[in-house]
Amino acid sequence: MNEATLADLAPGESGQIMEIEGRGILAQRLVDMGLYPGVTAKVVRRAPLGDPIEVDAEGTFVNLRHEEARFVKVKKL
Amino acid sequence: MAKKTIALAGQPNSGKSTVFNSLTGAKQFVANYPGVTVDKMMGWYKQNGEDVEVIDLPGTYSLTSYSPEERVTRDVLLCEPISAVVNVIDAANLKRSLYLTLQLLEMEIPLILDLNMMDVAEKLGVSIDIPGLSRELGAPVVTTAITQGRGREDLLQAIADMSQSGVRASLAVCELYPDLKGALDDLEVLLSREESLKGAFPISWLAVKLMEGDPAVATLLRGKAKESASVLARAEEWRAQFEREKGVRADIYVSGQRSRRAAAIAKRFAVKKESAKAPLSERIDRAVCNKFFGPVFLLFVIYGFYYLSFVQGYNLTHYTWPVLAGIRSFAERILPQPGLIDMPIVREFVLWIVDNLNALFNYIPIFFILFALIAVLEDSGYMPRIAFVLDRILSRFGLHGQSTLPMILGGVVLGGCAVPAVMAAKGIPDEKSKLATILTLPMLNCQAKLPLYFLLIGIYFNETVRLPLLGNVNQQAIVIVFIQTISLLFVLPIAKILSMTVLKHKETAPFIMEMPPYHIPTLRGVLGRAVERIWLYVRKITTVVAAVAVILFVLLRFPGLSPERKAHYEAEKDRAVRSFLDKAKGKKLGAGLKSEKDVLNLILYQQGYRELLKSGASAEKKKAYGLTNSDFFEIIQNRKDSEAKALEKELKKLIVFRTNALTAIRKERIDNSLLGKAGRALEPISRYAGFNWRVNVAVLSTLAAKENSVSTLGALYIRETGDGESKNADTLEQRMKRQEEDLTPLHAMALMLFMVLCPPCLPTIMAIRVQTGSTKWMLFAFFVPLILGLLAAVLVFSGGSALGLTGFKAMWIFYLIPLALTILLGLIKTKRTY
Numbered sequence A: 001m002n003e004a005t006l007a008d009l010a011p012g013e014s015g016q017i018m019e020i021e022g023r024g025i026l027a028q029r030l031v032d033m034g035l036y037p038g039v040t041a042k043v044v045r046r047a048p049l050g051d052p053i054e055v056d057a058e059g060t061f062v063n064l065r066h067e068e069a070r071f072v073k074v075k076k077l
Numbered sequence B: 001m002a003k004k005t006i007a008l009a010g011q012p013n014s015g016k017s018t019v020f021n022s023l024t025g026a027k028q029f030v031a032n033y034p035g036v037t038v039d040k041m042m043g044w045y046k047q048n049g050e051d052v053e054v055i056d057l058p059g060t061y062s063l064t065s066y067s068p069e070e071r072v073t074r075d076v077l078l079c080e081p082i083s084a085v086v087n088v089i090d091a092a093n094l095k096r097s098l099y100l101t102l103q104l105l106e107m108e109i110p111l112i113l114d115l116n117m118m119d120v121a122e123k124l125g126v127s128i129d130i131p132g133l134s135r136e137l138g139a140p141v142v143t144t145a146i147t148q149g150r151g152r153e154d155l156l157q158a159i160a161d162m163s164q165s166g167v168r169a170s171l172a173v174c175e176l177y178p179d180l181k182g183a184l185d186d187l188e189v190l191l192s193r194e195e196s197l198k199g200a201f202p203i204s205w206l207a208v209k210l211m212e213g214d215p216a217v218a219t220l221l222r223g224k225a226k227e228s229a230s231v232l233a234r235a236e237e238w239r240a241q242f243e244r245e246k247g248v249r250a251d252i253y254v255s256g257q258r259s260r261r262a263a264a265i266a267k268r269f270a271v272k273k274e275s276a277k278a279p280l281s282e283r284i285d286r287a288v289c290n291k292f293f294g295p296v297f298l299l300f301v302i303y304g305f306y307y308l309s310f311v312q313g314y315n316l317t318h319y320t321w322p323v324l325a326g327i328r329s330f331a332e333r334i335l336p337q338p339g340l341i342d343m344p345i346v347r348e349f350v351l352w353i354v355d356n357l358n359a360l361f362n363y364i365p366i367f368f369i370l371f372a373l374i375a376v377l378e379d380s381g382y383m384p385r386i387a388f389v390l391d392r393i394l395s396r397f398g399l400h401g402q403s404t405l406p407m408i409l410g411g412v413v414l415g416g417c418a419v420p421a422v423m424a425a426k427g428i429p430d431e432k433s434k435l436a437t438i439l440t441l442p443m444l445n446c447q448a449k450l451p452l453y454f455l456l457i458g459i460y461f462n463e464t465v466r467l468p469l470l471g472n473v474n475q476q477a478i479v480i481v482f483i484q485t486i487s488l489l490f491v492l493p494i495a496k497i498l499s500m501t502v503l504k505h506k507e508t509a510p511f512i513m514e515m516p517p518y519h520i521p522t523l524r525g526v527l528g529r530a531v532e533r534i535w536l537y538v539r540k541i542t543t544v545v546a547a548v549a550v551i552l553f554v555l556l557r558f559p560g561l562s563p564e565r566k567a568h569y570e571a572e573k574d575r576a577v578r579s580f581l582d583k584a585k586g587k588k589l590g591a592g593l594k595s596e597k598d599v600l601n602l603i604l605y606q607q608g609y610r611e612l613l614k615s616g617a618s619a620e621k622k623k624a625y626g627l628t629n630s631d632f633f634e635i636i637q638n639r640k641d642s643e644a645k646a647l648e649k650e651l652k653k654l655i656v657f658r659t660n661a662l663t664a665i666r667k668e669r670i671d672n673s674l675l676g677k678a679g680r681a682l683e684p685i686s687r688y689a690g691f692n693w694r695v696n697v698a699v700l701s702t703l704a705a706k707e708n709s710v711s712t713l714g715a716l717y718i719r720e721t722g723d724g725e726s727k728n729a730d731t732l733e734q735r736m737k738r739q740e741e742d743l744t745p746l747h748a749m750a751l752m753l754f755m756v757l758c759p760p761c762l763p764t765i766m767a768i769r770v771q772t773g774s775t776k777w778m779l780f781a782f783f784v785p786l787i788l789g790l791l792a793a794v795l796v797f798s799g800g801s802a803l804g805l806t807g808f809k810a811m812w813i814f815y816l817i818p819l820a821l822t823i824l825l826g827l828i829k830t831k832r833t834y
Helices: A024-032 B016-024 B068-079 B091-106 B118-123 B130-137 B152-165 B178-192 B203-212 B215-224 B228-246 B250-269 B280-288 B293-334 B345-361 B364-380 B383-396 B401-410 B418-427 B431-443 B447-460 B475-500 B523-557 B563-584 B596-614 B619-628 B630-637 B642-672 B674-689 B693-701 B708-716 B732-739 B745-757 B762-772 B775-803 B807-827
Strands: A014-020 A040-046 A053-057 A060-064 A072-076 B004-010 B028-032 B039-047 B050-056 B084-090 B111-116 B126-128 B141-143 B270-272 B464-467 B471-474 B512-514
Touching (some): A024 B512, A060 B091, B004 B091, B016 B050, B016 B084, B039 B152, B084 B152, B091 B118, B091 B126, B091 B250, B111 B118, B118 B126, B130 B250, B178 B203, B178 B228, B203 B215, B215 B228, B280 B293, B293 B364, B293 B383, B293 B401, B345 B523, B364 B401, B418 B431, B431 B762, B431 B775, B447 B475, B447 B708, B464 B475, B471 B475, B523 B642, B523 B674, B563 B596, B563 B642, B596 B630, B619 B630, B674 B693, B674 B775, B693 B708, B745 B775, B745 B807, B775 B807
Parallel strands (some): B004 B050, B111 B141
Antiparallel strands (some): A040 A053, A053 A060, B028 B039, B039 B050, B126 B270, B464 B471
16 A cells, blocks of 8 residues: 555655544635645645745645645655 | 635745735735734635635644644644645755645645746756656645746646545555554554544544644544544553554654655655756855854844945935925825914824824834745845854753844844834743743833933033043943943843743743845845835834823823913013004004904915925926015015014014913923823832922823823924023923922932833733733833833932932943843743753
């Protein structure tokens, strides 16, 4: 199994979102921004200091910290 | 007839504010929603002779109860009688926008879809099947490109139609959430048994919210429904069962279904010309968010910001100041005229208030440019990119990527103002970092702290020193760099400590931010916002400043001079006037000089002429002025006539006497005043920080505005009375140095450090009160910097004295403390939990 999270992907890599962990506002915001199970997310780049990362979720560009990206489980594509 | 109310709802970056501005024009105002610090934007327009009130709801992605903005939006939609809700949508990004639309439809409100920014969508090659979309969603759809002025009439018509028909949207939630059908049906049955809910709340919406586990809806039920406990328990059971069976939480499923449905609808009704290239914004970001070029570009933007607002804006004040000065001289003219040595209290009072307000109004050009530039940053979409580049550093210290802009405004680059900075901190979505930002912003070096630094540095740090590596340098440059950087070294660790202690349990929001596509800001949008914010600033701040000015006036003036001292000055004045009148007696030009009143008139006449010369008046104007009193005119400007010259010399002597007497009286009055007494009373404590009572008074007066420090010191280090004009030409720096031989650079260093940390001025305090919505935080923002500032000053002064350090050496040693603290605290990682 390739158990990975969005935080583990390198820039240029994509993954299909399998599960959103975490509760409440965090999970809600991720889904609000288009990061929900089934979506393909691609890490576009890292910030100059490595964190946060920018993710392309099927046309929506989202900027999130590693801390939050850890909660998005993905299957590497 | 009751007024009609409509509401605008939409996601951030949907162009909702432009629609609001276009509908209402200038007829708008800001209120506050009860209990939260969310601004309630209201406006109105007239249609067919009827007033229509418009509520501009906060931009939200969703309608959960997690953020105050979303709660407010929901409450307005549920509880206020609204005849139409306009959902403003970014037509170029239908998929994202419909996610909110579906949630609005669930609420069964009279909804109109406004596909805005059609021009952008067209440019991107997006074509939308409007009738199809309208049929699918069961709501009217209009298209607009408000920035181009397109579609406004259609929108107004749609609103009027909707208010007439009052058709409420409906959405078959069971179709949208097929896996929840059993649960939703069951909950709806239970809910429809509640009489109190019937007709007041959309039942199926409540059922969905229960399945999402929405805490606000649970509270609502507990307050309204009889059987709330059993309904909530049942919802809990259904949620647990759903998660067991489907392996996903119900709230994630619900949101996910909305997203999927939104994507499906967008795919069906909006056709986009596929382009092989990445979107333009993405290509721009390759440079702007680049590892190396990104930070360079950001530095360039920050410098541009600083340069345009504080440098060019300051230059602009050279043009606006004469206007303010004109107001003052107008006031001078209409107020009761001054006596020889006694000023009518009304005159002093009004001029004091005018001066205080002028000091504030003088910042308007700077703020106008600032606000316009902020609007450009916001509208262009660069703001989230700033957060992206800097968040790593700032989040280490409990701040937020979006703290950058407030910090620039607050004076990270030498010179700023805490008031707009605190106002700009509003945009930070995370309550905890927002508070940490707001509470530390006043410790940055605002524009008004600078004059005191420059004064003290000019007096006490003006030697050339030999430093390793740098060679011979003047202390001045180094001390300025020190003062500048140390403010940041205070802000970062203090913010971190606050977020680890008092702010520990404050709500945090996850850092998940949309990177919206770039837009070219429109001139109208930018100027409109700048004007709106300036107006807000002026209204909110002027009242406070005026009130504080009144209090300070009283504190600085009462109880005033004792009768003996008054008599003393009266006697001196009589002697001076008599001596002048004696000289004038028998002279031809002195014919009109018989009494004290005549003498005063002559003095005022001379002043008037001087002002005329200063304003660069034409020869005719001067001549006309001369004609108003030809004898006086001869005295003050005839250089050839010996009699005139002699009288002018006497007049000058008298004027010098008068200036000196007025300043001496003022000084004595401040010495005796309540504030002066407070300064003296504090001396036993402030001694340890190296502050004498005069410094105490100056520090107290900075509460109204930081600029006051130098002007109060100016009033206290008053010219000594007596010998001639040469002393009058002394600068404040020279006077301070002469009168305070016992003050050393160490004193000055302690005072400067205190000033860095100094409690915020009252306008800032008020801004903090408004932004945090809490008196507790306001008081905190006042007392904590005060204590820290005193500690720093005591440490430098008492510690430095004990070790026999010079101010310059103490500075180097002291610098290590915040530096070490910053590095240490930066190493501590704080994990957040959700």
